[in-house]
Amino acid sequence: xxxxxxxxxxxxxxxxxxxxxxxxxxxxxxxxxxxxxxxxxxxxxxxxxxxxxxxxxxxxxxxxxxxxxxxxxxxxxxxxxxxxxxxxxxxxxxxxxxxxxxxxxxxxxxxxxxxxxxxxxxxxxxxxxxxxxxxxxxxxxxxxxxxxxxxxxxxxxxxxxxxx
Amino acid sequence: xxxxxxxxxxxxxxxxxxxxxxxxxxxxxxxxxxxxxxxxxxxxxxxxxxxxxxxxxxxxxxxxxxxxxxxxxxxxxxxxxxxxxxxxxxxxxxxxxxxxxxxxxxxxxxxxxxxxxxxxxxxxxxxxxxxxxxxxxxxxxxxxxxxxxxxxxxxxxxxxxxxxxxxxxxxxxxxxxxxxxxxxxxxxxxxxxxxxxxxxxxxxxxxxxxxxxxxxxxxxxxxxxxxxxxxxxxxxxx
Numbered sequence: 001x002x003x004x005x006x007x008x009x010x011x012x013x014x015x016x017x018x019x020x021x022x023x024x025x026x027x028x029x030x031x032x033x034x035x036x037x038x039x040x041x042x043x044x045x046x047x048x049x050x051x052x053x054x055x056x057x058x059x060x061x062x063x064x065x066x067x068x069x070x071x072x073x074x075x076x077x078x079x080x081x082x083x084x085x086x087x088x089x090x091x092x093x094x095x096x097x098x099x100x101x102x103x104x105x106x107x108x109x110x111x112x113x114x115x116x117x118x119x120x121x122x123x124x125x126x127x128x129x130x131x132x133x134x135x136x137x138x139x140x141x142x143x144x145x146x147x148x149x150x151x152x153x154x155x156x157x158x159x160x161x162x163x164x
Numbered sequence: 165x166x167x168x169x170x171x172x173x174x175x176x177x178x179x180x181x182x183x184x185x186x187x188x189x190x191x192x193x194x195x196x197x198x199x200x201x202x203x204x205x206x207x208x209x210x211x212x213x214x215x216x217x218x219x220x221x222x223x224x225x226x227x228x229x230x231x232x233x234x235x236x237x238x239x240x241x242x243x244x245x246x247x248x249x250x251x252x253x254x255x256x257x258x259x260x261x262x263x264x265x266x267x268x269x270x271x272x273x274x275x276x277x278x279x280x281x282x283x284x285x286x287x288x289x290x291x292x293x294x295x296x297x298x299x300x301x302x303x304x305x306x307x308x309x310x311x312x313x314x315x316x317x318x319x320x321x322x323x324x325x326x327x328x329x330x331x332x333x334x335x336x337x338x339x340x341x342x343x344x345x346x347x348x349x350x351x352x353x354x355x356x357x358x359x360x361x362x363x364x365x366x367x368x369x370x371x372x373x374x375x376x377x378x379x380x381x382x383x384x385x386x387x388x389x390x391x392x393x394x395x396x397x398x399x400x401x402x
Contacts, residue, residue, distance in 0.1 A: 007283040008172030012182055017191065017288030024195050025248045032202035033244050035209045036217075036224040043211055 131163070132156045169352055173282040174273035186274055187282035190265075194255040194279060235393050238304070242392055245296055249289065250385035256280055257347060257377030261370060266355060280347035280380070283340065290340035293388045294332065297395050304396035313395075339387060346380045 136152055147155065173185035205220040213221050227247045232239045259265075260278025268275045279285050302310045314325040350373045357366045 006171055009284055009287065010183060013173075013185065013188060013282075013284040014288040014291065016182075016188055017285050018292050020191055020195060021248065021252065021289065021292055024198060024252055025244060027195075027199050028202055028248050028251065029244050031199070031206055032220065033224065033247065035206040036221055037228065039209045039211065039213070040221060040225055040228075046211065 128160070128163075132159070135159050171283070171348075173277060173284065176270055176273060176275070185282065185284070186277040187279050187285055190259060190276050191252075191256060191279045191285060193276075194252060194259050197259070198251055198255055231389060234389060238300075238393070238396065241300065242389060245392075246385045246389045249293065249388055250381050253280065253289070253343065253384055254378060254381035256285075257381060258374065260347065260351065261354075261373055261377065266351070278347055278351055280343050281351045283344045286340040286344040286347075287336075289343070289384070290336045293339060293384075293391070294336045297388070297392045298332075300392055301395040305398060309398060335387075335391060339384060343380050343384055346376055350376055 136147060136155065139155060140146060173187040175183045175185050176189065177184050201216070202220065205216040210217065224247070227250065228239070228243055231243045231246055235242045256279035260276075260281065265276045265278060266274045298310075301313075305313075314329055316322050316325055350369075354366060354369055354373060357369050
């Protein structure tokens with residue numbers, strides 16, 4: 001044990017170092033390892049949680065996007081349908097309008113021709129009346145005397161027969 | 165006392181019968197530094213770390229993941245022991261490189277001396293490491309399985325058991341003398357080089373000693389960890 005003396009080994013100092021170590025172990029456990037490991041664990045958990053949440057949010061976002069796409073497609077379809085229906089309805093209306101206008105025009109034609117006929121008849125009548133007067137006037141000039149009403153009538157009737 | 169190569173730590177004074185050596189004083193300083201740093205760093209632990217907390221977290225995380233990679237389920241028990249060995253030895257080694265060590269004197273003796281250049285300190289740590297290793301082995305295996313590691317009816321295994329008992333003592337010696345030898349040699353080299361020319365020339369040796377201080381602390385802690393894991397594992401008896 002000479003060598004131990006050369007190195008200055010002292011049991012008290014050995015014991016002191018052991019005690020030192022245990023004190024340090026206690027202090028570090030209390031003030032260093034526990035709080036730091038705790039906070040590390042906590043942070044790890046939080047990161048995991050937020051990653052999970054982010055994943056969920058992404059999933060939800062995807063779902064919503066799909067849904068909105070579906071909705072848009074549906075509404076587009078509906079719009080197309082409405083447009084088609086409107087076109088058809090418009091075409092039908094146009095057709096109907098054409099028909100009615102044609103009817104109106106032909107009606108108007110008929111009426112106009114009737115009116116023309118009536119006018120013609122009326123004109124003929126007027127002409128006849130005037131023609132009677134003219135005939136009498138001409139007759140009076142020719143025979144040089146005025147005719148009575150009775151004579152006038154007879155002459156007009158006779159002439160009328162000739163004319164018609 | 166001039167710069168001599170002294171194996172024994174210098175005794176600064178006595179508290180009753182208890183000798184207070186300069187190495188013991190420095191080990192108290194190292195403890196105080198570690199305590200202050202850990203208390204300050206974890207004074208208000210924040211979920212978003214900054215400054216000292218950030219640094220301390222990085223160190224602890226590194227140590228924890230290293231221990232966890234080797235010991236698995238036993239990490240919670242082993243980590244504080246191993247990490248304390250590491251931090252204490254590292255702090256003590258680097259503290260010994262500061263100016264004032266060996267140069268400031270008190271009653272003719274150097275006031276500060278690197279902790280691990282005293283065999284008392286390293287042997288104390290090594291004995292403690294061995295004691296804790298065996299204590300944990302008993303705790304994990306139970307007293308019967310623990311004893312079965314050393315004693316067996318089969319003569320070959322009985323011999324192996326004896327060899328293992330011897331190796332347990334060699335472990336203590338190798339742990340303590342490795343640390344002591346490295347740090348003591350570093351001290352001697354530094355004082356010698358500084359004695360030749362005190363400016364600039366010692367710088368490379370200081371860098372070397374920084375590395376040696378880290379490596380020795382890591383080696384001591386890792387060996388302790390490995391011994392603890394190996395001894396607390398079940399011995400396969402066929």
